[in-house]
Amino acid sequence: MKEDTVKNKRIITLLDQMEAIEKELNEVIHEQEIKFNYEFKGKKVEFEASMKEAHKKLKIGLIRWLSTRPQNLITGPIIYSMIFPMLILDLCISFYQLTCFPIYKIKLVKRSNYISFDRHHLHYLNWIEKFHCTYCAYGAGLLSYITEIVARTEQYFCPIKHARKVMGTHSRYIKFLEYGDAEDYQKNLEAFRRQLST
Numbered sequence: 001m002k003e004d005t006v007k008n009k010r011i012i013t014l015l016d017q018m019e020a021i022e023k024e025l026n027e028v029i030h031e032q033e034i035k036f037n038y039e040f041k042g043k044k045v046e047f048e049a050s051m052k053e054a055h056k057k058l059k060i061g062l063i064r065w066l067s068t069r070p071q072n073l074i075t076g077p078i079i080y081s082m083i084f085p086m087l088i089l090d091l092c093i094s095f096y097q098l099t100c101f102p103i104y105k106i107k108l109v110k111r112s113n114y115i116s117f118d119r120h121h122l123h124y125l126n127w128i129e130k131f132h133c134t135y136c137a138y139g140a141g142l143l144s145y146i147t148e149i150v151a152r153t154e155q156y157f158c159p160i161k162h163a164r165k166v167m168g169t170h171s172r173y174i175k176f177l178e179y180g181d182a183e184d185y186q187k188n189l190e191a192f193r194r195q196l197s198t
Helices: 002-035 049-058 062-068 070-081 083-104 127-157 182-195
Strands: 038-041 044-047
Touching: 070 083, 083 127, 127 182
Parallel strands: none
Antiparallel strands: 038 044
């Protein structure tokens, strides 16, 4: 038991360090915003006029872009046909969250925190590239949105780590109980659930 307490303190220390690093990373990202001369005006990203002009000069025209990437024309219909399963998945997971989370007093996942459409403000992209970016932003954002909904569900019903290491775990997973920690499971389950309502 003493060994477990030491391990838990070490985990908490590491999590605090990760939080500090994440804060530092956000500060560096903010410095990038300053470097590339853009700022937020409400939800809109606004570049300085000189930067806009510089971006426009770097834009690749449609004919040149299409002629250098013929594989995009071939695979485009396959890639973009995936929008239908994504929309269905989006509808189903949103319905699930809106109907079930209030019953369990789980705070709803805010969709706009995960799905962001802002790349169309980049003047160095042509309209096809902007379309690609919008599609990718939706797909990648949707997966992050779904991951957070499923992560909250897992935290409510089964906040236990797996016996073997799994890749790509969600951010909540690291705080879950160790596999086989039977003594702490029932004792801590309600605490995990209470965290979800805030």
